Amino acid sequence: MKLPFANPRRQSVLLSRCLFLFAVALSAVSVCGWAIPTANNNEDDKPLGKVPKLPVDSLPANISTTKIPGGFNGIPAAPADNATTAEKVSLGRKLFFDPILSTDGTVSCASCHQPEHGFASPDPIAVGVGGKIGKRNAPTVINRGFGKKFSWDGRDNSLEQQVLGPLKSETELGGDIELVLKNLKNNSEYVEQFHSVFGTDSESPTPETVTAENLAKAIASFERTLTSGNSKVDRFRAAEYEALSKEARQGLWIFESRGGCWKCHSGSNLSDEAFHNTGVGFGKPNRDQGRFEATNNPAHEFQYKTPTLRDVEFTAPYMHDGSVKTLREVVEFYNRGGAPDDPTLDKKMLPLNLSEQEIDFLVEFLKALSGESVLNPAN
Ligand code: HEC
Numbered sequence: 001m002k003l004p005f006a007n008p009r010r011q012s013v014l015l016s017r018c019l020f021l022f023a024v025a026l027s028a029v030s031v032c033g034w035a036i037p038t039a040n041n042n043e044d045d046k047p048l049g050k051v052p053k054l055p056v057d058s059l060p061a062n063i064s065t066t067k068i069p070g071g072f073n074g075i076p077a078a079p080a081d082n083a084t085t086a087e088k089v090s091l092g093r094k095l096f097f098d099p100i101l102s103t104d105g106t107v108s109c110a111s112c113h114q115p116e117h118g119f120a121s122p123d124p125i126a127v128g129v130g131g132k133i134g135k136r137n138a139p140t141v142i143n144r145g146f147g148k149k150f151s152w153d154g155r156d157n158s159l160e161q162q163v164l165g166p167l168k169s170e171t172e173l174g175g176d177i178e179l180v181l182k183n184l185k186n187n188s189e190y191v192e193q194f195h196s197v198f199g200t201d202s203e204s205p206t207p208e209t210v211t212a213e214n215l216a217k218a219i220a221s222f223e224r225t226l227t228s229g230n231s232k233v234d235r236f237r238a239a240e241y242e243a244l245s246k247e248a249r250q251g252l253w254i255f256e257s258r259g260g261c262w263k264c265h266s267g268s269n270l271s272d273e274a275f276h277n278t279g280v281g282f283g284k285p286n287r288d289q290g291r292f293e294a295t296n297n298p299a300h301e302f303q304y305k306t307p308t309l310r311d312v313e314f315t316a317p318y319m320h321d322g323s324v325k326t327l328r329e330v331v332e333f334y335n336r337g338g339a340p341d342d343p344t345l346d347k348k349m350l351p352l353n354l355s356e357q358e359i360d361f362l363v364e365f366l367k368a369l370s371g372e373s374v375l376n377p378a379n
């Protein structure tokens, strides 16, 4: 068994703990007369994946909370009860990278939202604690501060609300928030930091401010600083014409006319923040039902939130199921009209009849949407 710790003593302690827990679980199973679970102990009987690597925080020391990304009218708006402050962002940042948020200490938010991967995951379907495979591709967290509904199916109404999802999920951070909060409360550094952000001056640090609500507020504040703007396309639009190559300019033109991309990828963040069935997943057995799962409205079946296209060159594979490997294949998919046989396909999806060269132009345009961000700070 390979454990993700370099320290062999830690490994053996962990190993014996695992064995102990396993024995306890087994005896509980036989006492209650349940069937012994399958070998991989994964509820859905899915095979296990490889636990993603744990990224270290190599973002710039200072992250601005006030800088307006080029191409946008402002910074992401924060809710009235959760103003973005530098101190809160720094706590949220620490939590985002810390595997203490998972029940077995092996997975952090950053494991699936990897900075060097555009804050998305290279795994087609996200893999969490114990190698459990989830259901969908981990999308980027970049510019989600500008979002209105969160997750592919839009089930969450704020970033604050979204944070608790992965903590409650058995296939992501392990599904035991109480245990995670207990571990945070036993950590004096966190107790002090939560207190200085959320406590009142007069009290001395107590673990009381270490709550799920405050944890969510801190992480959401950090996420609001993960913006990307001032891409070559923004600079071109701001009259710096030479910023965009001839090919990317052609691509921009196709995007905004014949390609019909603008119909859904609209506005500064290239998303209408609405839900569409583009035909991804059509013909798959047990097709993921998308927004229907969040609303139970049959009209919402197979619809997914239009994702931003900013920094999209870093976030392969694409789509809610990670089924499309490259940007060129994405454009080829649209060129075919998505899945023309899908009876509930969005009416805006039509075959495009683009030439091979025009497909290349669109790809060049998509790459020119990479911007300035914490990954690529402006100098
Ligand atoms: C095991 C991998 C995994 C971990 C760990 C994880 N996420 Fe995610 N994240 C996902 C997946 C998959 C989705 C899409 C879920 C869906 O649509 O059903 C997602 C969605 C999101 C979204 C919504 C993005 C959008 O487009 O609306 C945000 C924000 C987010 N995660 C932040 C976090 C934070 C913060 C943490 C840590 C508390 C975290 N994630 C931990 C895999 C992960």
Ligand code: HEC
Pocket (backbone or CB within 6 Å): 139, 140, 255, 259, 260, 261, 262, 263, 264, 265, 275, 276, 277, 278, 280, 304, 305, 306, 307, 308, 309, 312, 315, 317, 318, 319, 320, 321, 327, 330, 331, 334, 335, 346, 348, 349, 362, 366
């Ligand atoms: C009918 C609305 C609609 C139109 C038109 C549209 N898109 Fe999309 N786009 C979406 C939705 C919704 C998704 C997510 C689909 C899914 O995962 O099931 C998406 C996904 C993508 C992705 C993958 C992003 C990621 O992070 O996985 C890219 C790239 C993309 N679109 C580019 C384009 C281009 C280029 C065009 C024009 C040729 C276009 N789109 C036209 C709605 C649309």
